[in-house]
Amino acid sequence: MKSKANVKGHPLHPILVTFPIAFFTGTLLFDILSLCYRSWHFWWMGSYLEALGILCGLLAAVPGFIDYLYTVPPKSSGSKRAITHALLNVSMLAFFTIALVLRHYTNTSAAVIIVPEVLGFIVICIAGWLGGTLVYRNQIGVDPRYADAGKWKEMTIHSSDNRVEVCGINDLKANQMKLLHLNGKRIVIARTEDAYVAFDDHCSHKGGSLAGGSMICGTVQCPWHGSQFSVIDGKVKAGPAKAQIETYKTEESNGKVYLVLH
Numbered sequence: 001m002k003s004k005a006n007v008k009g010h011p012l013h014p015i016l017v018t019f020p021i022a023f024f025t026g027t028l029l030f031d032i033l034s035l036c037y038r039s040w041h042f043w044w045m046g047s048y049l050e051a052l053g054i055l056c057g058l059l060a061a062v063p064g065f066i067d068y069l070y071t072v073p074p075k076s077s078g079s080k081r082a083i084t085h086a087l088l089n090v091s092m093l094a095f096f097t098i099a100l101v102l103r104h105y106t107n108t109s110a111a112v113i114i115v116p117e118v119l120g121f122i123v124i125c126i127a128g129w130l131g132g133t134l135v136y137r138n139q140i141g142v143d144p145r146y147a148d149a150g151k152w153k154e155m156t157i158h159s160s161d162n163r164v165e166v167c168g169i170n171d172l173k174a175n176q177m178k179l180l181h182l183n184g185k186r187i188v189i190a191r192t193e194d195a196y197v198a199f200d201d202h203c204s205h206k207g208g209s210l211a212g213g214s215m216i217c218g219t220v221q222c223p224w225h226g227s228q229f230s231v232i233d234g235k236v237k238a239g240p241a242k243a244q245i246e247t248y249k250t251e252e253s254n255g256k257v258y259l260v261l262h
């Protein structure tokens with residue numbers, strides 16, 4: 001599921017979270033060093049890093065919240081995990097903010113101030129672990145399309161003909177797909193290294209959109225659970241899908257590609 005908060009396809013949240021993680025880890029390390037060596041230099045370094053960490057944490061939360069609203073599927077395990085991830089991060093920011101306030105506005109000893117920082121550091125590790133699961137297992141922010149598949153293409157046609165013009169012969173690059181909404185049915189028009197092909201967008205396993213997956217060397221892979229199908233005859237090349245997908249005939253003439261319905 002591609003992130004809505006991205007720069008040229010690169011999701012912003014995973015990039016920005018590296019800063020608070022680094023700054024808060026540095027905070028804890030410098031504060032421990034200042035305790036060990038009784039050094040005010042280390043203590044002030046920890047203080048600056050803590051303030052920067054809070055600032056960057058708030059900044060990183062913005063694309064994270066956008067991803068939660070527009071990328072994480074509602075009522076999914078990813079949604080529950082994302083809420084836990086967000087709550088942990090809010091708690092982590094609260095721990096470091098408490099430490100910063102104690103440090104600057106009270107006479108609390110360094111040994112006590114380190115306590116919320118240690119708690120914040122533990123929480124940031126758990127939140128980071130969940131963030132990793134959200135990316136690598138729930139695929140939040142992952143664009144599963146083949147890197148050279150070109151821009152996303154989509155088109156709606158209403159036609160009662162059996163032979164429908166769907167694109168120009170040079171409109172798609174090799175391994176690029178286009179999602180066609182034809183009279184309410186979702187069909188993928190794709191260009192392999194050899195020819196144009198057409199097949200159902202609906203994965204026979206649990207209905208994942210194949211146009212949002214990747215296609216390489218005549219095989220399309222579903223982005224949901226990885227089933228693979230031949231784009232030539234629709235046969236299953238790898239499960240968990242068991243049933244094949246429907247394929248359609250295409251014709252090329254006068255620089256145009258036509259979809260031929262049965």
Ligand code: FES
Nearest residue numbers: 203205206222225
């Ligand atoms: S929905 Fe396509 S593999 Fe599960």
